[in-house]
Amino acid sequence: MTLDASSLKVVQATGNRLRRTDRSKGASIALHATLIVASVIAVFPVFWVFITSLKPDARAVEPTPKLFNESSWDNYTRVLSGEKGDFIAWFGNSVVIALMTTVIGVFISATAGYAASRFRFPGKRGLMMSFLLVQMFPFAVLIVPLYNILIALGLNGTSLGLVLVYCTTAVPFCTYMLKGYFDTVPSDIDEAGRVDGLSPFGVFWRLIMPLAKPGLAVTSFYAFLTAWGEVAFASAFLSAADESKTLAVGLQVFVQQNRTEWGHLAAASILVAIPAIVVFYLVQRFLVQGLASGAVKG
Amino acid sequence: MRRFLDRYWYAYAMVLPVVVVIAVLVLYPLAQGVFFTFTNINEGNIANPILDRPATYDVVGFKNYLNVLSGGESFGAFWSTLVRTLIWTFSCVFLHYTIGLGLAMLLNRQVRGRALYRVMLILPWAVPAFISAFAWKYMFNAQYGIINQLLRSVGLPDPVWLGQSNWALVSVIIVNVWLGVPFMMVALLGGLQSIPGDLYEAAEMDGATPWQRFRHVTLPGLRSVSSTVVLLGIIWTFNMFPVIYLIAGPNPNARILVTYAFERFFSGASRDYAIASTYGVLILSVLLVFATIYRRALRKQGEVW
Numbered sequence: 001m002t003l004d005a006s007s008l009k010v011v012q013a014t015g016n017r018l019r020r021t022d023r024s025k026g027a028s029i030a031l032h033a034t035l036i037v038a039s040v041i042a043v044f045p046v047f048w049v050f051i052t053s054l055k056p057d058a059r060a061v062e063p064t065p066k067l068f069n070e071s072s073w074d075n076y077t078r079v080l081s082g083e084k085g086d087f088i089a090w091f092g093n094s095v096v097i098a099l100m101t102t103v104i105g106v107f108i109s110a111t112a113g114y115a116a117s118r119f120r121f122p123g124k125r126g127l128m129m130s131f132l133l134v135q136m137f138p139f140a141v142l143i144v145p146l147y148n149i150l151i152a153l154g155l156n157g158t159s160l161g162l163v164l165v166y167c168t169t170a171v172p173f174c175t176y177m178l179k180g181y182f183d184t185v186p187s188d189i190d191e192a193g194r195v196d197g198l199s200p201f202g203v204f205w206r207l208i209m210p211l212a213k214p215g216l217a218v219t220s221f222y223a224f225l226t227a228w229g230e231v232a233f234a235s236a237f238l239s240a241a242d243e244s245k246t247l248a249v250g251l252q253v254f255v256q257q258n259r260t261e262w263g264h265l266a267a268a269s270i271l272v273a274i275p276a277i278v279v280f281y282l283v284q285r286f287l288v289q290g291l292a293s294g295a296v297k298g
Numbered sequence: 299m300r301r302f303l304d305r306y307w308y309a310y311a312m313v314l315p316v317v318v319v320i321a322v323l324v325l326y327p328l329a330q331g332v333f334f335t336f337t338n339i340n341e342g343n344i345a346n347p348i349l350d351r352p353a354t355y356d357v358v359g360f361k362n363y364l365n366v367l368s369g370g371e372s373f374g375a376f377w378s379t380l381v382r383t384l385i386w387t388f389s390c391v392f393l394h395y396t397i398g399l400g401l402a403m404l405l406n407r408q409v410r411g412r413a414l415y416r417v418m419l420i421l422p423w424a425v426p427a428f429i430s431a432f433a434w435k436y437m438f439n440a441q442y443g444i445i446n447q448l449l450r451s452v453g454l455p456d457p458v459w460l461g462q463s464n465w466a467l468v469s470v471i472i473v474n475v476w477l478g479v480p481f482m483m484v485a486l487l488g489g490l491q492s493i494p495g496d497l498y499e500a501a502e503m504d505g506a507t508p509w510q511r512f513r514h515v516t517l518p519g520l521r522s523v524s525s526t527v528v529l530l531g532i533i534w535t536f537n538m539f540p541v542i543y544l545i546a547g548p549n550p551n552a553r554i555l556v557t558y559a560f561e562r563f564f565s566g567a568s569r570d571y572a573i574a575s576t577y578g579v580l581i582l583s584v585l586l587v588f589a590t591i592y593r594r595a596l597r598k599q600g601e602v603w
Contacts, residue, residue: 111316
């Protein structure tokens with residue numbers, strides 16, 4: 001998988017093509033109509049969860065859904081007050097685990113991606129191929145061997161163990177993406193840094209990392225989301241004590257065997273989605289640029 | 299050796315953390331997983347370090363593979379599940395790609411409110427998958443779900459989406475398309491922006507119709523981007539387990555290979571790790587064969603990959 005370097009200029013180059021061409025009124029309406037319909041489809045499920053989160057459980061399953069039906073913030077107060085389980089503790093655990101995954105995952109992906117982008121070394125090809133291979137195996141069925149290894153390392157039931165497992169899912173994609181991104185940073189910069197007496201690590205840390213912000217933003221987003229919403233590993237590897245659960249695991253208390261507390265579940269879901277959406281909002285302006293020069297060149 | 303290390307040590311030092319993590323947490327479990335496929339391991343006979351119980355499972359050779367590949371119902375009806383997995387994968391990736399490309403092309407124009415549209419359209423990507431799954435499950439509910447309300451109000455038939463019929467597969471495909479379009483859209487938007495504008499101007503000068511410009515400028519310009527995202531998309535979709543598992547549960551009508559592996563793994567009287575691992579290895583083999591063919595096809599077209 002070689003990456004051809006379409007340089008950072010790419011994004012500016014479009015400027016001249018984006019001038020408003022003489023588009024007819026009809027075409028303009030059709031364009032906006034399509035985009036509006038698509039946006040509504042994209043946003044509606046989230047909006048509907050929000051609407052549901054304001055209703056009492058019994059009103060959430062009425063045969064004729066209304067926008068507002070005895071709506072109030074009650075579900076939120078009850079979820080946050082910990083009536084159904086230690087929501088605040090779950091939240092804290094999720095934040096810690098997701099942030100650790102992001103920091104560790106992005107850092108080791110960045111070093112590996114930089115090495116793969118700049119240096120030719122024996123085993124590089126094999127390394128990149130093995131990343132692709134890693135994506136192909138259904139991870140879920142590795143839970144037993146992974147569990148054994150975490151016990152052997154003394155990490156079972158700890159956040160760090162879970163973080164490392166998440167890193168293995170996030171790192172291959174992040175490495176590819178960052179390698180692609182580093183390829184677009186001219187290597188003259190590295191050479192100039194070396195001439196000025198920086199070590200290869202110094203070049204990487206002081207020169208390249210600051211230049212790779214869009215790529216880092218996208219990979220951070222990806223790593224964060226990988227850890228934030230994961231259920232299977234979290235329920236298998238964390239101890240069953242209520243205060244050590246993550247959000248994704250904890251929320252299962254709202255889904256009992258026979259009935260689902262839709263109102264509460266919806267309120268909790270909105271609370272879980274907010275941090276993800278905040279992270280997304282912070283990085284979204286980098287997304288196109290970062291993905292363009294990174295991942296998509298694989 | 300000395301010279302070798304002198305030349306490469308910093309490269310290896312930078313790669314080392316990833317290699318260690320991958321080797322310890324992927325390759326070793328993978329090897330162990332492959333070994334499990336030749337045994338009859340399950341929850342009852344696995345070594346249990348907490349209870350201090352030694353392992354008592356036996357090596358059974360290729361029996362698991364024979365059982366699975368014979369396609370019996372009690373082993374998940376491998377071949378029909380494979381066909382369903384292929385239908386699922388290709389319809390999802392096809393719709394991801396076409397819808398993603400369409401939206402990316404619309405967003406690549408000068409449109410008022412472009413930034414806002416973009417934020418809204420990427421939103422499904424930002425919402426954790428288990429929450430989207432819950433949202434859709436709620437909307438798909440046959441009785442009080444908003445989708446059937448809508449269908450009934452305009453006089454269309456309202457199917458039981460998540461029941462024991464092929465609608466279950468249709469439902470999970472709809473959800474997965476909703477989830478996956480943003481990634482494709484963003485990736486292809488990046489690809490579109492890297493096509494030099496002069497090419498379009500030159501084509502316009504030569505009197506190319508919009509379709510010809512799309513066919514001969516846009517598509518070739520997106521080639522390398524597309525080949526990667528389509529490959530990744532196929533691999534990810536083939537192994538996409540949370541969407542189906544959280545929405546349809548163990549519904550055989552929406553079962554794909556990976557969800558069945560998971561079902562074997564987590565449910566049933568005795569968790570059958572051996573069959574689950576066998577499915578894992580078979581999934582890996584299918585994907586490897588596919589990736590090899592895919593690469594060869596690309597190389598034939600002169601793509602260096």
